[in-house]
Amino acid sequence: MRRTRMFGLLAVCGLLAGCLGQTQEGDQARNADAKEITLTIVANAALGGKNARGANWIQNWVIPKFTELQKAKGVTATIKFEQNGTGDEDFKTKVALDLKTGGGGDIIEIDGIWLGEFAQAGGIKPLDEVVGNTGWDGWNQIPKAVQGLGEFEGKRYGVPMGTDGRVLFFNKKLFAQAGLPSDWQPRSWQDVLDAGARLKTLPGVTPLQLNGGTAMGEATTMQGVLPALVGTGKPIYDNGKWQGDSAQLKDVLGLYQKVYSGGLGDPVLQQEANGRQRSFTLFSENKIGILLESDYFWRSVVEPKNGVAKMADRDAAVGWALVPAKSSGAGVGGQDFVSMSGGGVRVINPNTQYPKQAWEFMQFLNSAEAVKESLAGTAQLTQRQDVNDQVLSGDPMLSFIAEKVLPITRYRPGLANYPKVSAALQQATADIVSGKSPDDVARSYREALVKAVGEENIG
Template identity: 25%
Template sequence: MKRIAALMLVLLMILAGCGGLVPKGNDSSDKNNAEKADGKTEIKFWSFWGSDPRKATINKIIDDYNKSQDKVTVKYTYLPWGDIWTKNLAAVAAGNPADVVINDINSTALRGLKNQAEDLTDLAEKDQLEGKFSKELWQASQHEGKVYGIPFNTDTRVLFYNKKMMKEAGLNPDQPPATWDEIKKYGQLMDKKKGNTYENIGFYPFFGGIGADIWLTNANHKNYIDENGKVSIDTQENINTMNWLKKYQDQYGTDTLQKFQAKFDSQQGNPFFTENVGMIIKDQSFATQLDDFAKDIDYGVAPLPAVKEGEEPTSWGGGFVAEVPKGSKHKEAAYDFIKFLTNEKNQQLWAEETFDLVANEKAAQAAGENLSGNKKVAYQAAVDNMKQTILTPVPVTAPEYFNLVNPQLDAIMRGKKSPEDGLKKAQEDLEKLVEQNKK
């Protein structure tokens, strides 16, 4: 998962207090963002949006902002994915950061703790921004009640399913699976074998690039570590989840799964596009790939299944915030631009042009209503799914937690450890980590 990989990269750099070169044109010779000759203050804005349509859309928003007032000029700099966070931390350490940076939402609290982002609480409260975003996104942008970033966009995992394959399996395409038992049953009915070889696989929980952590979230409805540092990974729910996942892997076998997985990496050869996989977990942006590579597929979009009937399904999301790096010389002007960037009009524009799930709730709802065809179905499903989507902000008591958890989950899936032993070890390691960091 690209965003989870990005989060790990961001965390490693935050923890390391990463150094590096500041982008050209942003050193002390730039007069610390001093006022230009025309009397306007120049705001430096960094993001990783360099390809169309994102670049075109952000340039339009910036141009509209620059024309909307006569005090500030926003200067945009594109930095490649990953590099931007290295450069940002280096610039903060050098005392000459950009004024606005797009950053990972799940590590916002950690940057607040480490004094790497400006406190925007008073400004946000004055403008009553809190009510414009979901509770999950707003809380993820804080540390100890203080706001260190304004939510910009997010995502959520949903189930894409092939309606034709469901019909061929004798299933009702208007009734997608709602529980783990149902998705298992549906998947088996959609499987197709020729001899000992699987030609079609109805459903495998890891297809789509998600990991065991998403299914543990789906079952537990929470992160491994709460805001007070309480660890709860060694639970019966999690043991059951890992057993459920392992049975899937054992059913199809490593060789079969690896052959299918290799095809997912080839775009046009993606087994969902070729109708060799019936159901897959992705975020809403998968609809754009379907438009590009598999326009003729008749598909539906539904929430992730719940563990059992009567339970609420839970999904996982990530996202990004617009924040003011610590040391910006123009905090209030930078915040004013962020407020413009995240207002309803511009968030709706961003959603309709890029198909990102925007953070502003009214804008997301409006965009969903304005889209058409399958894209409308996928986007509206994602908007609705945010009601049952949780984020997993990095716990400041254990920022490196994934280095301890992931090896245990991997050992369980490889059959090297039982779920009981692997999760017990993860629990012990996390409790030690939390205790060390509290000291």
Template identity: 60%
Template sequence: MTAGAALSSCGGGSSSTDPQRNAKAKTLTLTIARNAIVGGKNDAEAEWLTKTVIPGFTAAEKAKGLHVKVVYHGYGVDDEAYKTKTALDLKSKAGADIVSLDGIWVGEFAQAGYIKPLSDVVGARADGWDGWGQISPSVQQLGSFQGKRYGIPPSTDGRVLFYNRKLFAQAGLPATWQPTSWNDVLAAGRALKKLPGVTPLQINAGTAMGEATTTQGVLPLLAGAGAEIYANGKWTGGGTAMKQVLGLYQQIYGPSGLGDRKLQEEAKGRDKSFEEFASNKIGVLLEGVYLWRAVLNPKDGIAKMPDRDQAVGYALIPAMAPGKGVKGQSFVSMSGGSIATINPHTKYPQQAFDLLAYLNRPDVVKARIAGNPEVTSRNDVNAEALKGDPFLSYVAQKVLPITLFRPGLAAYTQVSTALQEATASVVAGRSPDDAAAQYGKKLEGIVGGPAHVNAG
């Protein structure tokens, strides 16, 4: 059974729960489930949970006169397999007390009735948690659905424009670059095109790059054109904003030759783009934090770049024109990440929330990222822990306040594929208007007809 089938098979939610049940229990067992296992997938996270969180929490509870045993259920499987198991557990009113979900699953699980708002499960203290003040409202979207919080996001990321300072210098472009419009980006591309053997611009397109095309391409550009892929109960169709996005793809991958069309069609095209960027063969690359931390990392990166810190610059993704982005923004981004939520069928909702809050305490979060800094959801932790990394500090301070997240709805996966196909057709030579119209028709078939689509 697929994850999608598991979720769609549930016709409604579970019965209402009592947030105060067993609130006075002195001896109890809580369980945590995550797709992380010691010695395997997400090893560092599993180590942190088993060696830092569990001993620390049980000691803290013991000091309050409570005897709490915490059991960790770690998995090391494909994300879809983990999603399916978690869905089946929650559907059957089983599973761990604290579960981890990809943020993109939140709406899907909520609509299936598998998870409930924290305020329903725990009561008023969920909204009164002091940590919310340290998590930007934009980042809180990751664990929210229809205006209600379903979980706490531990960390996140962001998308920016990375650029090669050495190539910029050769092309007569500034070492510190911040475009304020799509035209500025194209102008830099034209300047870079004068350099032999250099691909000026690389923005993911096509189906071979999969979800990277959507999150590191279409969605941030769509936000720059003033639209979100899903807003106010409707999906964005093939109207003006989508035509503008596909028009930009045409300007990059069309006759101007600012981008490498073949790269978008190769099975390993994205990996090749990493290698070419690290080898000073791509001028500008729209990518996420992953590129900096895991790909170009001079120590253990996939495509090590020894002079990364000096040679690589980064800039916010501009809207099509100043003030023309979604919510009137001049700069945009997309982010992702997971959340931790409370199983609505837990026997101990209050104690489970104590554990959830402990997982996201500043000192505990700092212990999680010690030795391998990342952008956490907490502003206070980022301000202290990321001081030694200018790029991650930049993302925390400049990107997170303006970022958006993908809609956590079951239809999104198919919508994403349709977006990838639209960009592929433009790269192959089809007109933006035709590609947008084809996407709009396909979208209606996916989401249940034109009533669910904003065609404008």
């Protein structure tokens, strides 16, 4: 009786899988010559709502344009846009469930931080397993480091949609008062600390804002700990292991100690619920000298007309510099300078009934013409160097990110345990800011890490 029930259950599951469109792996040529196709693109974007610009681009430019191109080839293409306007975690849950049950759209836009988690769960597969030959001239326009956003464990799963980069922003007016150069480019952590010491002589000025503590959340990790860690040559996750209480981690905690115990940073600011926002305001008011942030700070925070902390003299008063490794050549891959980036990725559903056409659609979405059109006239970093060369030519800061930062950047590990690890790192910096020693904090961090990921997963 038990065997009969099991066979019945398997039969039902098989029927369900067929209805949902699941196919055998390796069937990359299915429907390759179809003259009528239907493809669905899924994004957390909605017309008149969340990410409205992206939604408008898909609905009103991408779909008509691609349909027209297919018609010229004798193919009748129906392109559907599944809009969403939910919280990121709700969208992630929906996509994960769709993929698990064999459903979902053909092209799916996801946050790059989810890529590894989806890959480990089997929801997405390497591009070449899904579509076969992934040759495309567009790869030559996407810097290798940026391609890493769509890669996991050495395999390519998707195409990056866009990215950003982190640098040290500095106030040129305060630098002039402190006798520091307007073309400042530190080559080590000590150079940054030395500049901070000079700025400390200015009354009412906080020399350095290095995000720390739990109140700033992921901003602490991405605009503080992770850039510093890659500057030691050892990222937070490497060769399948999370970094524990290593010498490199202690170096990073030691850097935080020098900043916050040495009077270069404001410990109270790191504990405020709106501390990051306050740091933006203080910088715009010429009260913070150096701040580590992404290009978002330039184009959306201190932007003279619409920024959240407007600086009318931004273009003359704000400088930027690469984030130095701990010392020359000490960064990951022997780099002198480092950065961290984020961004989205487009993946192809392994269960698509039209793998060849889905890959063709993916190439179109990431073509120079389409990427430029998606910007709707704004100046913003894209995944493509040729587009950046065009649209950023009038913005020296964003051009700097595109030319100098993107080739050397790194990305967060897109794994399910990352948020727990990030929280542990935030707590570690909070402990340093409150006055604890790097050795004591490193031990506590390792204990939290063991609870989060297991002893066997710590390097």
